Amino acid sequence: MLSRVDVALVPAEAGAIEADAYVVIDLLRATTTTAVLFAGGLRRLTVVRTPGEALALRRPGQLLFGEVGGLAPPGFDHGNSPVEAAGLDVAGREAVLATTNGTAAICEVAGRGTVYTGSLANLTALQEHVAARHGPVAIVCAGTEGATRFTLEDLAAAGALVRVLAANGVALGDGAALAAACVEQWPGGVEAMVRSAGHAQTLGRLGLGEDISASLRRDSSTAVPVVVEWGEGWAVLEDAAAG
């Protein structure tokens, strides 16, 4: 039974948190895209830290998703866009995803307990799955600049998850208390927090504003992506909620 929720405000903090399960959130956009791809029936997703690793690891038939500086690198099939992902037929397919922050954060945490990816897109599915299976849970904000710096949008999504996870008797660490308080008290709530984040403004300048709106949409996915294999610099996700 869920006993405690902590939030790592940057992935480096996660190394100091003992938990049964870790939920990595990169709201804009890696873990939102991941939730959308599994909602579309994707079977397996290999996440890596760089486009070069993605090109090297890709096997025949696998789709290649990713971004550098927000945009799809040369030779990739698709960007790191939940809007683009929602329009694709990925049922039964496998894919590789390389991003600057979210996939780096997943790789950093992989191997420490059960590792899930979270977003507003799969908030309820994730909450139900995690609350039923784990005692202490840590939510890991992926951040920016190679997963080294804090970002507001990940704290907003973490706060939304803390609020649905927290119930009587569930202890909250300082980061979790902060996340929950922010989404309750911030004028305009989660959406305003996300839109005020530096990274949201960068995406807006790149013409990717629709991805921000898509990332704010709750429960468009019932997927619970979970790391099933990992090594140095890579991890493989499958949907724990798939039949």
Add this chain to the structure above:
Amino acid sequence: MLSRVDVALVPAEAGAIEADAYVVIDLLRATTTTAVLFAGGLRRLTVVRTPGEALALRRPGQLLFGEVGGLAPPGFDHGNSPVEAAGLDVAGREAVLATTNGTAAICEVAGRGTVYTGSLANLTALQEHVAARHGPVAIVCAGTEGATRFTLEDLAAAGALVRVLAANGVALGDGAALAAACVEQWPGGVEAMVRSAGHAQTLGRLGLGEDISASLRRDSSTAVPVVVEWGEGWAVLEDAAAG
């Protein structure tokens, strides 16, 4: 002229922030005690990470301050208590301070630009000194558990400092925007944030509640402690505002 304020929510984040100056905050209690000691006329303070290092580095005539688990270790002259420090005659003296988080964070940041220590006790003096001398400034929350985990009380003090530093044209990173928003929006403001922190509750259980109240008092010190020498695991502070 001050151009930008960032906040590192844990010391590990500071490594990714380029700034002219870094202000380390361990509100409960190392950097508050430091501000109080310099207000009393302390001439030099050597900060280290462990009691063993303090005992090894201490030279004749130097006072020994510090804590492990909140209390003064055996063989130390004094704890890490701003209340205790305020009652001592330290004018012209030198001292060594070993704490679990604040001094570890100072040692981690030392050597990256000019490094100050901040607290509510020296908020105005620090703001005036820093704003007049530096372009991009990073505030570093020392945190807890060996300076690896985020704490609310350091964010509260960071937010108070961001608010007095921020003016028209000063850019705020996401962490700085968060800190400022929290102290503006948290019901009960800085004091309520500090008192709700897990570490404040630990100090309360140790009977050190008066240190929390002392740490909330603003501008009892005009000291601007600055790192003037450093090496692996140690740093020496003097008061940049001393005549």
